[in-house]
Amino acid sequence: MDPKKPLCLPSLLLPLLTLLLPQADTRSFVVDRDHDRFLLDGVPFRYVSGSLHYFRVPRVLWADRLFKMRMSGLNAIQFYVPWNYHEPEPGVYNFNGSRDLIAFLNEATIADLLVILRPGPYICAEWEMGGLPSWLLRKPSIHLRTSDPDFLAAVDSWFKVLLPKIYPWLYHNGGNIISIQVENEYGSYRACDFSYMRHLAGLFRALLGDKILLFTTDGPEGLKCGSLKGLYTTVDFGPADNMTKIFALQRKYEPRGPLVNSEYYTGWLDYWGQNHSTRSIPSVTQGLKNMLKLGASVNMYMFHGGTNFGYWNGADEKGHFLPITTSYDYDAPISEAGDPTPKLFALRNVISQFQEIPLGPLPPPSPKMMLGPLTLHMDGNLLNFLYFLCPQGPIHSILPMTFEAVKQDHGFMLYRTYLTRNIFEPTQFWVPNNGVHDRGYVMVDGVFQGVLERNMKYKLFLTGKVGAKLDVLLENMGRLSFGSNHSDFKGLLEPPILGQRILTQWLMFPLKVDKLVKWWFPLQLLKRSRPQTPSGPTFYSTTFKILDSGGDTFLFLPGWTKGQVWINGFNLGRYWTKWGPQQTLYVPRPLLLPRGALNKITLLELENVPSQPQIQFLDSPILNSTSHKTYIYSLSADTQSASEPMELSGH
Numbered sequence: 001m002d003p004k005k006p007l008c009l010p011s012l013l014l015p016l017l018t019l020l021l022p023q024a025d026t027r028s029f030v031v032d033r034d035h036d037r038f039l040l041d042g043v044p045f046r047y048v049s050g051s052l053h054y055f056r057v058p059r060v061l062w063a064d065r066l067f068k069m070r071m072s073g074l075n076a077i078q079f080y081v082p083w084n085y086h087e088p089e090p091g092v093y094n095f096n097g098s099r100d101l102i103a104f105l106n107e108a109t110i111a112d113l114l115v116i117l118r119p120g121p122y123i124c125a126e127w128e129m130g131g132l133p134s135w136l137l138r139k140p141s142i143h144l145r146t147s148d149p150d151f152l153a154a155v156d157s158w159f160k161v162l163l164p165k166i167y168p169w170l171y172h173n174g175g176n177i178i179s180i181q182v183e184n185e186y187g188s189y190r191a192c193d194f195s196y197m198r199h200l201a202g203l204f205r206a207l208l209g210d211k212i213l214l215f216t217t218d219g220p221e222g223l224k225c226g227s228l229k230g231l232y233t234t235v236d237f238g239p240a241d242n243m244t245k246i247f248a249l250q251r252k253y254e255p256r257g258p259l260v261n262s263e264y265y266t267g268w269l270d271y272w273g274q275n276h277s278t279r280s281i282p283s284v285t286q287g288l289k290n291m292l293k294l295g296a297s298v299n300m301y302m303f304h305g306g307t308n309f310g311y312w313n314g315a316d317e318k319g320h321f322l323p324i325t326t327s328y329d330y331d332a333p334i335s336e337a338g339d340p341t342p343k344l345f346a347l348r349n350v351i352s353q354f355q356e357i358p359l360g361p362l363p364p365p366s367p368k369m370m371l372g373p374l375t376l377h378m379d380g381n382l383l384n385f386l387y388f389l390c391p392q393g394p395i396h397s398i399l400p401m402t403f404e405a406v407k408q409d410h411g412f413m414l415y416r417t418y419l420t421r422n423i424f425e426p427t428q429f430w431v432p433n434n435g436v437h438d439r440g441y442v443m444v445d446g447v448f449q450g451v452l453e454r455n456m457k458y459k460l461f462l463t464g465k466v467g468a469k470l471d472v473l474l475e476n477m478g479r480l481s482f483g484s485n486h487s488d489f490k491g492l493l494e495p496p497i498l499g500q501r502i503l504t505q506w507l508m509f510p511l512k513v514d515k516l517v518k519w520w521f522p523l524q525l526l527k528r529s530r531p532q533t534p535s536g537p538t539f540y541s542t543t544f545k546i547l548d549s550g551g552d553t554f555l556f557l558p559g560w561t562k563g564q565v566w567i568n569g570f571n572l573g574r575y576w577t578k579w580g581p582q583q584t585l586y587v588p589r590p591l592l593l594p595r596g597a598l599n600k601i602t603l604l605e606l607e608n609v610p611s612q613p614q615i616q617f618l619d620s621p622i623l624n625s626t627s628h629k630t631y632i633y634s635l636s637a638d639t640q641s642a643s644e645p646m647e648l649s650g651h
């Protein structure tokens with residue numbers, strides 16, 4: 001059954017056709033408790049939906065992804081609205097470009113897809129701080145996701161901007177939004193604060209009216225604290241879970257009404273340093289078929305995962321700190337590069353057994369491109385550009401300050417102090433209480449000494465002369481997006497100790513690396529000014545042209561260790577070749593310039609550069625390599641096809 005489109009008809013036809021078509025005031029999406037189903041405009045309706053996140057896909061590719069989802073047989077999509085993506089500073093809002101939520105809603109309408117919206121305020125989603133803005137932590141004692149007045153004041157202020165924007169897009173107002181989720185798996189959060197949930201429900205009703213269907217989503221363990229009277233209770237589970245048992249739990253809260261799985265996992269997320277996650281096609285398709293046989297409405301999480309560009313990945317904490325990878329491919333039916341996979345066709349086949357799907361072929365995989373190897377030249381140690389990276393100069397404090405305290409939300413901050421005595425014997429340097437959040441690259445007078453890691457390696461042994469600079473470049477690897485505490489402060493949370501002495505008198509340099517990379521050219525002159533040590537945080541770059549129409553491609557960094565990549569000033573994300581499992585970064589074709597134009601790639605390598613500082617662009621991704629081997633794919637000149645890879649030494 002095709003979802004209705006909002007009335008966007010030529011004005012001449014409107015008077016005539018409005019007599020025939022449903023008016024906005026007859027449009028409705030409701031729960032029919034007599035028959036345990038949804039009704040769309042009074043007609044029985046079941047949604048088969050898929051999740052994709054506009055904030056993980058460049059805007060120019062939205063229409064492509066949505067069209068493929070519709071052609072897969074979906075009649076709805078589900079997506080979050082990340083608060084931190086739209087309110088970078090308190091009271092400062094951004095709904096432009098790839099943040100243009102209304103444009104995305106319109107693209108969904110054009111693709112003939114209804115929308116299940118999940119505006120949070122917390123969204124999880126393996127997104128930085130679960131979508132909450134880190135500036136909330138400038139009040140360190142704030143109790144996130146509770147009825148803490150400071151938290152609610154910020155939530156109210158944000159939703160009084162956001163919810164009026166989506167009001168016209170509600171289905172009964174002529175839009176495509178059929179339901180809205182309140183919070184996200186709240187029952188999994190320690191607080192269990194019903195005042196908070198009631199506040200949110202009241203706010204949503206006040207700003208969205210009483211017609212829109214509001215719902216909650218929880219896993220089987222979370223229903224007690226996650227559900228609320230007046231909000232339709234839904235559940236989430238994957239192919240390996242016991243569907244009968246979990247739907248029975250939903251029935252305890254919703255004795256009548258449709259069964260709904262709001263997150264049916266088609267794949268799973270990846271952590272740096274862990275094995276790549278997959279879910280088998282037979283298990284995923286069988287689970288979907290079982291639910292559709294019951295008449296359940298289902299949203300598949302994810303249908304298209306996309307990418308954590310920039311610093312936007314979140315993290316989990318399971319014994320130790322687990323940052324999420326740059327790729328959010330999720331082993332989803334539509335790959336990170338937007339290509340239909342065998343899993344998509346298998347799911348489409350299942351859907352077609354239960355409801356009408358659009359006729360016609362899925363688009364073929366997008367054109368792919370190989371290029372390289374390219375050799376990068378060293379532009380200089382990060383310290384060489386310190387005053388360009390921190391033009392306002394450092395902040396001085398007796399004890400080190402957090403990122404939040406100096407209002408640095410993401411990326412990097414340099415902490416500097418000076419040795420007050422000679423250290424001739426290797427002396428332990430460490431941070432108490434696991435206080436490195438998250439990685440500290442340590443230098444003495446600019447010479448790289450090693451890395452301090454949260455929950456992992458937390459001491460080094462240093463020597464140095466009195467007056468020597470002791471620098472710690474602190475990398476924020478993304479704030480916790482799930483778990484008992486999202487107040488994941490970043491930086492040196494405790495003063496480091498050298499030997500038996502607490503080090504005091506610190507300079508903090510919040511680094512605006514992205515700005516420097518954008519305005520690189522004037523700084524090229526600097527790099528010759530001082531001898532460069534090819535170790536520790538160092539910038540490398542090169543330029544390159546595409547010789548034909550080009551295509552999507554996958555940046556491969558064989559032998560590099562860990563760092564950040566920019567292409568034409570766009571922050572492509574983090575790489576961690578040494579740890580994997582992701583070995584390549586997805587590069588959408590629209591990020592590259594037209595044939596013949598000069599593209600620029602810049603790397604900030606944080607640890608060790610390979611003996612041959614080369615990179616390659618491959619025509620397929622490598623997301624499942626946990627081995628520390630690295631390969632160079634030599635290109636045969638004529639076909640640009642990769643020969644058998646040649647193995648380089650491991651790390």
Ligand SMILES: CCCC/N=C1\SC[C@@H]2[C@H](O)[C@H](O)[C@@H](O)CN12
Nearest residue numbers: 123124125126184185263269482
């Ligand atoms: C046992 C898993 C509990 C955490 N929940 C997860 S992990 C993957 C997904 C996304 O984060 C999604 O945003 C969550 O709502 C549910 N979920």
